[in-house]
Structures are given as C-alpha cells and as structure tokens.
Amino acid sequence: MSPPGEPGPPPGTVLVSGGASGIGAACVRRLAPAADATVIADTDRARARELAAELAAAGLRTTALPLDVRDPDAVTALYRLLAATHPPVGTLVNCAGISGPRRPVGQYDPEDFDAVVRTNLLGTFHMMRGALPGMRTRGRGVVVNIASVAGARAVRGYGAYVAAKHGVIGLTRTAAREYAEYGVRVVSVSPGHIATPMLEALPPGTTRRLTGETPAGRLGHPGEVAELVAFLSSERARYITGSDHPVDGGWLG
Numbered sequence: 001m002s003p004p005g006e007p008g009p010p011p012g013t014v015l016v017s018g019g020a021s022g023i024g025a026a027c028v029r030r031l032a033p034a035a036d037a038t039v040i041a042d043t044d045r046a047r048a049r050e051l052a053a054e055l056a057a058a059g060l061r062t063t064a065l066p067l068d069v070r071d072p073d074a075v076t077a078l079y080r081l082l083a084a085t086h087p088p089v090g091t092l093v094n095c096a097g098i099s100g101p102r103r104p105v106g107q108y109d110p111e112d113f114d115a116v117v118r119t120n121l122l123g124t125f126h127m128m129r130g131a132l133p134g135m136r137t138r139g140r141g142v143v144v145n146i147a148s149v150a151g152a153r154a155v156r157g158y159g160a161y162v163a164a165k166h167g168v169i170g171l172t173r174t175a176a177r178e179y180a181e182y183g184v185r186v187v188s189v190s191p192g193h194i195a196t197p198m199l200e201a202l203p204p205g206t207t208r209r210l211t212g213e214t215p216a217g218r219l220g221h222p223g224e225v226a227e228l229v230a231f232l233s234s235e236r237a238r239y240i241t242g243s244d245h246p247v248d249g250g251w252l253g
C-alpha cells in the first residue's frame with residue numbers, strides 16, 4: 001500500500017498483464033490496495049484466479065481474466081469487456097513475458113524466436129494499443145512496461161529475448177513522445193536477475209552464475225521491482241516519461 005499521504009496510481013483500474021506470477025503478481029499485490037479495481041490478465045487462469053481470490057478476501061476489488069497477449073483479437077475483446085464492467089484503465093503494467101530457449105542466433109529455431117517476440121514485444125504493443133486511446137481521451141494514465149537489462153545489453157544465447165526487450169524500450173520511448181502532451185506517461189522498468197519462476201526455469205547452475213555476476217551479491221525480489229513500478233505509476237513521478245529504469249543490483253553498472 002502507498003504510505004499515507006503519498007499519491008497512489010491514477011484513478012481507475014490497474015491492469016496487469018502476466019499478473020499471475022513473479023514480478024506481475026508482486027505488482028498486483030503492491031498496486032491493488034490503492035486502486036479502484038485491479039485486473040490480472042494472464043494465460044495461467046488458475047494462478048490468476050487464486051491471486052484474485054486472495055486479494056478479494058482482503059476486500060480489494062480484483063478480477064482474474066484469461067488472456068493471451070499474443071492474440072490482438074483477444075486483447076481487443078478484453079478491453080471491450082473492461083469498458084462494460086470496470087472503471088477506465090488508469091494504469092497498465094505489462095509483465096507478460098517468456099525468455100525462450102538458450103541458443104546462439106545461428107541455431108535459433110524461427111518458431112521459438114517468433115514466440116518470444118510475439119509475447120514480449122507484440123504482446124506489449126497489443127496491450128498499449130488497447131489502453132492508450134482511452135487514456136488520451138481522459139487526459140491521464142500511466143503505462144509501465146517491464147523490459148529487462150537485456151533491453152540494454154547483449155546476453156549470449158538469448159537473441160530473441162534481447163531483440164524483443166530492446167524493442168519494448170524503443171516502443172516505450174516512442175509512445176511517451178506521442179502521448180506526453182495528453183497527460184499520459186509511458187515508462188519502462190528493467191529488472192536484473194529477479195527470483196521468480198522464470199528464472200528458476202533456466203538451466204541448472206544459471207542462478208548461481210547470475211548471482212555471482214550481480215554486484216549486490218544476490219538475486220532481486222519481485223517486490224523490489226514492484227516498489228519501483230508503484231513509484232513510477234504514481235503522481236510522485238509525474239515528470240518522468242519515456243525513460244527506462246533499471247532495478248538490477250548494479251548489474252548494468
């Protein structure tokens with residue numbers, strides 16, 4: 001919850017794609033107490049429902065909706081449903097993402113490459129495309145895209161992910177320029193190595209290696225990313241738009 005007296009997210013609904021797990025779930029937990037309503041949009045229907053039920057039991061209006069961000073028609077249908085059932089989307093947090101397999105560019109399977117770009121980059125675009133026109137009309141709103149330190153640096157074996165996250169940062173910067181005059185802010189957050197199911201799914205030994213590479217000497221917690229998202233989505237960050245914000249224990253250095 002925002003500390004008393006500190007402005008929270010813009011009025012309306014907080015919509016979190018990929019909100020059922022890891023960083024997205026931490027964002028849902030952090031933002032929901034100050035939101036009029038919170039929507040968890042995720043392919044993992046069961047985990048989304050579980051989290052929504054937990055927050056609803058605490059008296060917070062929270063809804064889980066199944067969504068595949070890769071599918072533009074499904075995203076359009078989601079926004080149509082929200083328009084009929086929820087306060088307008090004031091905050092969009094795009095967390096849905098996959099890392100894809102680890103392979104050098106010359107051996108990358110085109111289908112795997114396509115899936116990574118569709119989820120991380122096109123998915124983010126589809127969600128922004130649904131939210132921005134309404135935010136522009138209302139003259140306020142915030143989009144926080146979860147990029148990655150891989151959006152600023154090369155990571156061997158993850159060409160598709162690196163390309164997609166560089167794309168997310170470029171898309172963020174462009175939309176920020178296009179919508180700033182309408183009172184809408186668009187920023188990205190670039191986590192370093194955060195202890196989530198995505199990281200746990202990487203090949204054995206990876207977590208130890210990544211910890212060793214991180215100046216802070218440990219992995220980050222999803223809540224530490226959510227804290228930055230809460231700040232950036234609040235009025236406290238009203239002059240911040242178009243920028244990328246690492247939360248990486250010093251990894252980018």
Ligand SMILES: NC(=O)c1ccc[n+]([C@@H]2O[C@H](COP(=O)([O-])OP(=O)(O)OC[C@H]3O[C@@H](n4cnc5c(N)ncnc54)[C@H](O)[C@@H]3O)[C@@H](O)[C@H]2O)c1
Nearest residue numbers: 018021022023043044068069096097148191193194196198
């Ligand atoms: N964990 C890290 O170290 C790290 C570092 C940098 C960036 N990130 C980024 O943070 C975001 C969240 O990652 P995480 O670590 O919390 O992973 P996670 O696997 O715990 O959560 C990702 C969520 O996205 C959902 N998702 C995947 N594909 C989807 C789709 N097509 N449509 C809708 N939902 C979908 C999953 O079901 C899951 O709930 C991702 O964009 C990831 O690239 C993570």
